[in-house]
Amino acid sequence: AQSVTQLDSHVSVSEGTPVLLRCNYSSSYSPSLFWYVQHPNKGLQLLLKYTSAATLVKGINGFEAEFKKSETSFHLTKPSAHMSDAAEYFCVVSEGTDSWGKFQFGAGTQVVVTP
């Protein structure tokens, strides 16, 4: 069975400071992991994905995430927050290869960016 926990429901950062969104997962098999972003009243956009290649994954808009198997974590970071980063972020886990169908979403982290 798979599950995902986003450790912070809300994160507030100042513009220009680093962003850290924490995600822990559990999986019986080698997982695929994803981060999605949802801006207010918008659909979901993929930021980045890990699928058993490099453990440090770079995504769009300056985001990156590191897969740490020993810590069962997949934290999302960005060195310098921008006002446009204000949104809700979801960590997602899927077990096994991409032929498996089940995806588990975290509860989401709401990011607020202050000037």
Place this chain on the structure above:
Amino acid sequence: EAQVTQNPRYLITVTGKKLTVTCSQNMNHEYMSWYRQDPGLGLRQIYYSMNVEVTDKGDVPEGYKVSRKEKRNFPLILESPSPNQTSLYFCASKGLAGGGETQYFGPGTRLLVL
């Protein structure tokens, strides 16, 4: 343009009145899925389909039906809607070939059941 479309985008209905939310993709993807999004719960998977005539339950299938008669369409059916099915619904699709893990999401359907 590659996209997933859903209709309707907004729907208000009454308890017990059957409804269907359509989902269509133009990317020739094998996999399609339905999710519901509720505050504080993230997205929860309702049903998914690995290909035509192949469907499986997700985490919250109760009260929903799906069918996959054609590759491009994956309608979500609520035979007898109840107020606890008031939610924001997303359809998604992805390919199954190598590197096809990325799901593409539709714009969402906001449903209110009175």
